[in-house]
Amino acid sequence: MNTNVIDFDDAGLALALAQLQQGQILCFPTDTVYGIGGSALDEAAIAQVFQAKARPATVALPMLLADLDDLSKVARDIPDLAWRLAEAWWPGGLTLVLPAVAQLPQLLTAGKATIAVRVPNHGQLRNLIRQFGTPIAGTSANLHGKATPNTAQAVAEQLAGRVPLVLDGGFAMGEQPSTIVDLSGEQPTILRQGVISAAQLSPWLEA
Numbered sequence: 001m002n003t004n005v006i007d008f009d010d011a012g013l014a015l016a017l018a019q020l021q022q023g024q025i026l027c028f029p030t031d032t033v034y035g036i037g038g039s040a041l042d043e044a045a046i047a048q049v050f051q052a053k054a055r056p057a058t059v060a061l062p063m064l065l066a067d068l069d070d071l072s073k074v075a076r077d078i079p080d081l082a083w084r085l086a087e088a089w090w091p092g093g094l095t096l097v098l099p100a101v102a103q104l105p106q107l108l109t110a111g112k113a114t115i116a117v118r119v120p121n122h123g124q125l126r127n128l129i130r131q132f133g134t135p136i137a138g139t140s141a142n143l144h145g146k147a148t149p150n151t152a153q154a155v156a157e158q159l160a161g162r163v164p165l166v167l168d169g170g171f172a173m174g175e176q177p178s179t180i181v182d183l184s185g186e187q188p189t190i191l192r193q194g195v196i197s198a199a200q201l202s203p204w205l206e207a
Helices: 010-021 043-053 068-074 080-089 123-132 152-158 198-205
Strands: 004-007 026-028 035-039 094-099 114-118 136-140 165-168 179-182 189-192
Touching: 004 010, 004 152, 010 026, 010 123, 010 165, 026 152, 035 043, 043 136, 068 080, 068 114, 080 094, 080 198, 152 165, 179 198, 189 198
Parallel strands: 004 165, 026 165, 094 179
Antiparallel strands: 026 035, 035 136, 094 114, 179 189
16 A cells, blocks of 8 residues: 655545545544544444554544534533533544444444544644544554654654555644543543643633
């Protein structure tokens, strides 16, 4: 497999959309780091993401949404706190862990009853997801356990032959991944502190 790098312009968006519609995966810039993903509802595409990253199947994949309104399509029993956090921090670097709807592929959730979701603050990526009409199962564009590259060319070099297309959106300005907050239990828990600090979230989590 050849790994092609193309600009994330209108032509690149059209090619990426066709790629997703054909059940293929690709790499793309986000507001945090470069990501790799495919259709979140296509088990074959999800399997490609795991294979390309050499990611253990026991580690669930997060999901990228185009808009806040898409949240209720993939999560259930959504607490009021989730809506408040989403309205305050989406689009942006906050990932929420919530109970998953039953229709999601087991491979995506690694057999768990939860799903991690966020709306990235990247207009072109959100436009791609919106036009595709299906959330993207997306995670960092690196081999499992390796550092995440911050340029499209570096992504292509690390994942050479593992992914057919890398969308070049320039230097990924986010040096940290998203912050993950688990809202699936009785108390909110910060699982990973990333671009949004615990201090920034405290007004919501301690209210």
